[in-house]
Amino acid sequence: DxxxxxxxxxxxxxxxxxxxxxxxxxxxxxxxxxxxxxxxxxxxxxxxxxxxxxxxxxxxxxxxxxxxxxxxxxxxxxxxxxxxxxxxxxxxxxxxxxxxxxxxxxxxxxxxxxxxxxxxxxxxxxxxxxxxxxxxxxxxxxxxxxxxxxxxxxxxxxxxxxxxxxxxxxxxxxxxxxxxxxxxxxxxxxxxxxxxxxxxxxxxxxxxxxxxxxxxxxxxxxxxxxxxxxxxxxxxxxxxxxxxxxAPAIQELPVQSAITDPAPGATVPPGELTVKGYAWSGGGRGVVRVDVSLDGGRTWRVAELTGEEQQPGRAWAWRLWQLTAPVPPGATELDIVCKAVDASYNVQPDTVEPIWNLRGVLSNAWHRVTVTLAE
Ligand code: MTE
Ligand code: MO
Incomplete structure (x- = not known):
């Protein structure tokens, strides 16, 4: 072996x-x-x-x-x-x-x-x-x-x-x-x-x-x-x-972000919800903003960026982010979405279909996590 x-x-x-x-x-x-x-x-x-x-x-x-x-x-x-x-x-x-x-x-x-x-x-x-x-x-x-x-x-x-x-x-x-x-x-x-x-x-x-x-x-x-x-x-x-x-070999990667907490399928308490994740872009382009939606992308809030601030043009490391927001009253399920914007105002595509490729690389569509609200 x-x-x-x-x-x-x-x-x-x-x-x-x-x-x-x-x-x-x-x-x-x-x-x-x-x-x-x-x-x-x-x-x-x-x-x-x-x-x-x-x-x-x-x-x-x-x-x-x-x-x-x-x-x-x-x-x-x-x-x-x-x-x-x-x-x-x-x-x-x-x-x-x-x-x-x-x-x-x-x-x-x-x-x-x-x-x-x-x-x-x-x-x-x-x-x-x-x-x-x-x-x-x-x-x-x-x-x-x-x-x-x-x-x-x-x-x-x-x-x-x-x-x-x-x-x-x-x-x-x-x-x-x-x-x-x-x-x-x-x-x-x-x-x-x-x-x-x-x-x-x-x-x-x-x-x-x-x-x-x-x-x-x-x-x-x-x-x-x-x-x-x-x-x-x-x-x-x-x-x-x-x-x-x-096709050229991939070098710099496109802007990326994802939700790390809560986990897909989790049950969350009513009231307030905290969502966490990471955001990063290739080529030293810093992350300037992360938008988060709790209703599938109809309305948005701006997340707080945490972690080390990066030098313009040399933003080699990610930012972590979080958002604490009231859970929409009456909701039974939340469709949480995040998307990041980098220093060149590059954004993530909203869906996977148009960027699908046979090798499954460069997957950076809006990240979606669905959670259930506890009664
Ligand atoms: N270098 C060698 N020698 N052999 C490998 O298999 N994998 C590459 C790269 N360097 C690889 C390598 C790939 S595809 C990635 S994503 C990174 O190493 C992963 O680095 P990590 O294992 O330290 O996270
Ligand atoms: Mo890789």
Missing amino acids: PYSGDPPRHPALQVNSLKPFNAEPPAELLTENYLTPNQLFFKRNHLPVPAVDAASYRLQVEGPGGRVLALSLPELKRRFPKHEVTVTLQCAGNRRSEMSRVRQVKGLEWGVAAISTARWGGVRLRDVLAHAGYREEEGEAGEQHVCFEGLDKDLSGVAYGASIPYRTAMGRGADVLLAYEMNGEELPRDHGYPLRVVVPGVVGARNVKWLGRVSVSPEESPSHWQQNDYKGFSPAVDWDTVDFTT
Whole structure:
């Protein structure tokens, strides 16, 4: 069993797949803390968790002209300044199960909690690439990509891989990290021990764990996950007609929000109701507002944003939100809805149907939770 060496996991996690291990925390727990505790942070693995020996570990960094640097962990920590950033990671498949309810899609049936936030500590990718001989301007001479390879491999020896545009990694003020710490602790095995990429504002899939190699290329990563997965398509495209070369790989994610409390189907007392959730947008676009409705979207109230305020253009982490409102008298059921607005005034679509896609990614319609009122 290639999975027999996987680490132990928290029993509260809701498991979507055991081998490889994929799990999310219960939604109500997700928004208990601004920073998600490591044990509850959603876990998305495509392959067995590799056993990496930190003492013999070397990060390979391919420089211009093909010269390869091999950096040990102590060297990385000694040579480059430590940098910490609070970043929300979201899987492209977060909320996929809602898409499957419209029409079956292919993929893990994630609920609303394939998203989590941590304070990551490590070195800037930009500093490491500069040390290898790259300059910021290099990205201007045609499109370039920074490619990452993981140390996790499938049975035929193919590693997980992904890439990001050169400017995302090397731009002034770029906060892309090679992280060795998560919430002040050593990076846990499930999250990429001993070193992972953290790309703020970008889909989870590009945040390569168990990082083995970094290179710069005029082409995107040749990996299956860059080329033939994690792309968005029209609802008109099915598995017989899909051509993965026609769509760009997902990088920045669209504006997202969801209700984490109350749970769908819960019975709530009459009087006042408190609704809680999270909101986030990709590309460093901050969340400027969350609207909540208790009557299916006919009337709205503005929720209170909590958690850390984010820097404009560098809003890498989510806001939590809550709303306490009187329950409409006479109601027997409440159709609670939330929707967020980001700094570019992007909004979430009201329904799933027009954004349905065969892979079930980018699922960010208004989130709806129906609850019953106690007598
Ligand atoms: N990196 C490697 N090496 N192998 C993987 O399977 N999964 C990716 C990404 N990085 C993956 C990986 C995907 S799809 C997501 S959503 C994030 O890791 C999940 O990160 P987490 O498990 O730390 O939450
Ligand atoms: Mo993902």
